[in-house]
Amino acid sequence: MTSATGTPAYRRLSVEERRAQLLEAALSLFAHRAPEEVSLDDVAEAAGVSRPLVYRYFPGGKQQLYEAALRTAADALEQCFAEPPEGPLTTRLARALDRYLAFVDEHDMGFAALLQGGSVVETSRTTAIVDGVRRAAAAHILAHLSVAEPGPRLRMTVRMWITSVEAASLIWLDEDKQPPLDDLRDALVDQFLAILTATATRDPETAEAVRRALALEPPDGPVDALVRRVLGLAGGAAHLQ
Amino acid sequence: MTSATGTPAYRRLSVEERRAQLLEAALSLFAHRAPEEVSLDDVAEAAGVSRPLVYRYFPGGKQQLYEAALRTAADALEQCFAEPPEGPLTTRLARALDRYLAFVDEHDMGFAALLQGGSVVETSRTTAIVDGVRRAAAAHILAHLSVAEPGPRLRMTVRMWITSVEAASLIWLDEDKQPPLDDLRDALVDQFLAILTATATRDPETAEAVRRALALEPPDGPVDALVRRVLGLAGGAAHLQ
Numbered sequence: 001m002t003s004a005t006g007t008p009a010y011r012r013l014s015v016e017e018r019r020a021q022l023l024e025a026a027l028s029l030f031a032h033r034a035p036e037e038v039s040l041d042d043v044a045e046a047a048g049v050s051r052p053l054v055y056r057y058f059p060g061g062k063q064q065l066y067e068a069a070l071r072t073a074a075d076a077l078e079q080c081f082a083e084p085p086e087g088p089l090t091t092r093l094a095r096a097l098d099r100y101l102a103f104v105d106e107h108d109m110g111f112a113a114l115l116q117g118g119s120v121v122e123t124s125r126t127t128a129i130v131d132g133v134r135r136a137a138a139a140h141i142l143a144h145l146s147v148a149e150p151g152p153r154l155r156m157t158v159r160m161w162i163t164s165v166e167a168a169s170l171i172w173l174d175e176d177k178q179p180p181l182d183d184l185r186d187a188l189v190d191q192f193l194a195i196l197t198a199t200a201t202r203d204p205e206t207a208e209a210v211r212r213a214l215a216l217e218p219p220d221g222p223v224d225a226l227v228r229r230v231l232g233l234a235g236g237a238a239h240l241q
Numbered sequence: 242m243t244s245a246t247g248t249p250a251y252r253r254l255s256v257e258e259r260r261a262q263l264l265e266a267a268l269s270l271f272a273h274r275a276p277e278e279v280s281l282d283d284v285a286e287a288a289g290v291s292r293p294l295v296y297r298y299f300p301g302g303k304q305q306l307y308e309a310a311l312r313t314a315a316d317a318l319e320q321c322f323a324e325p326p327e328g329p330l331t332t333r334l335a336r337a338l339d340r341y342l343a344f345v346d347e348h349d350m351g352f353a354a355l356l357q358g359g360s361v362v363e364t365s366r367t368t369a370i371v372d373g374v375r376r377a378a379a380a381h382i383l384a385h386l387s388v389a390e391p392g393p394r395l396r397m398t399v400r401m402w403i404t405s406v407e408a409a410s411l412i413w414l415d416e417d418k419q420p421p422l423d424d425l426r427d428a429l430v431d432q433f434l435a436i437l438t439a440t441a442t443r444d445p446e447t448a449e450a451v452r453r454a455l456a457l458e459p460p461d462g463p464v465d466a467l468v469r470r471v472l473g474l475a476g477g478a479a480h481l482q
Contacts, residue, residue, distance in 0.1 A: 152419060153428070156412050160405040160432070167404035171397050178393060187394070187443060191401070194435035201470030202428060210474065229442030233451065 019057055022047050026069040031110035035066055070126055074133045077103060081140035089213040090189055090222040092144050097185045104169040112173055115166055137162050145209040153203040161192050190226050260298055263288050267310040272351035276307055311367055315374045318344060322381035330454040331430055331463040333385050338426045345410040353414055356407055378403050386450040394444040402433050431467050
């Protein structure tokens with residue numbers, strides 16, 4: 001659509017709207033191609049605007065656009081773990097993971113490029129953005145565990161789980177998105193419970209956090225199901241009891 | 242020491258010895274500084290040779306030297322998980338982790354730079370080298386589990402653990418090398434047992450691998466100790482039984 005004077009419709013967008021539109025176009029390109037294979041011409045074409053207009057918004061060129069797109073993606077990822085502090089921990093985790101995994105599913109290769117840092121436009125600034133997402137996710141989870149000043153063992157356990165969620169996401173993309181997302185989410189919740197329990201056996205603070213969390217779990221919830229399945233396995237380990 | 246004709250002593254080294262010496266000097270510099278802060282002059286000085294000599298061995302300059310040093314480090318890391326397939330799984334894992342963590346301790350910032358990929362000389366080739374280490378470590382562990390053709394759940398679990406070992410190593414460096422390495426190694430073995438068990442409750446192949454592994458564990462070993470500590474925690478979860 002063009003106006004009566006022939007001005008292209010895109011001039012009608014506000015500065016903020018235009019910026020958001022360009023970032024969305026960039027993110028969607030980064031989702032399907034490595035950053036080094038995306039040119040500013042591609043972004044201009046995807047957004048239906050001219051290359052000079054892209055430069056007007058991102059005078060730093062591709063590096064600036066990439067960082068801004070990364071920042072937008074990082075903000076979205078950070079929000080995944082923002083969940084009201086109510087109800088069972090496993091329900092909160094499952095909801096957060098559903099959002100996180102939906103983001104992975106939607107952004108695909110862009111998510112992989114973001115995390116793997118294998119791109120030529122990788123700099124310490126983009127690494128810092130990705131680290132910021134990890135730190136924010138860890139802070140959310142520690143808040144869900146009601147731990148204000150976590151000791152090193154609990155902090156390390158939570159950060160290790162976040163890293164392994166990232167790894168699982170990349171493997172999932174690599175394996176043609178198998179298993180189904182619901183299965184992956186349930187497996188990740190189980191793994192969180194498993195490593196938190198292992199740490200709890202060596203760390204009183206973590207043990208206390210686990211007790212608090214367990215008190216909120218329903219008797220027929222995921223924790224109960226996991227415990228029953230573990231007990232079902234235990235036949236093979238009878239000689240250890 | 243110089244020869245009678247004034248030729249510097251370094252000419253006496255064989256090509257292979259010289260190359261190894263330069264790589265060792267480079268690795269030791271990368272261990273204490275980010276790759277972008279290491280110049281070829283620094284490497285020449287550390288090795289006690291001239292800059293042209295460094296260029297003769299690495300005509301591709303710093304990028305080539307960095308990749309070769311990375312390759313050397315990667316070979317060493319890959320060997321960490323090569324352990325004779327004898328005795329309890331937990332003993333094999335503990336030995337592999339002791340070697341891996343000793344490497345982390347020794348190479349310090351160089352290890353961090355290698356894994357974080359936040360360097361300006363980062364390319365898809367160096368990323369491929371790091372991925373190769375991960376794949377080799379996963380293959381070793383799957384071999385220790387006596388699984389020749391692992392299904393996706395077991396494969397994902399092992400790869401997630403390897404990623405979380407990397408994360409733990411980076412966090413350990415970041416936290417002034419706390420806790421002591423023995424504690425960290427024991428915690429990582431526990432976490433492996435924990436996530437393997439969680440996966441086993443959903444995947445028959447993993448359950449079979451766990452049963453085989455448990456059959457080799459001594460009655461007073463780390464698995465027994467972990468099970469007793471978990472049962473000791475379970476008081477707080479009594480309402481779930």
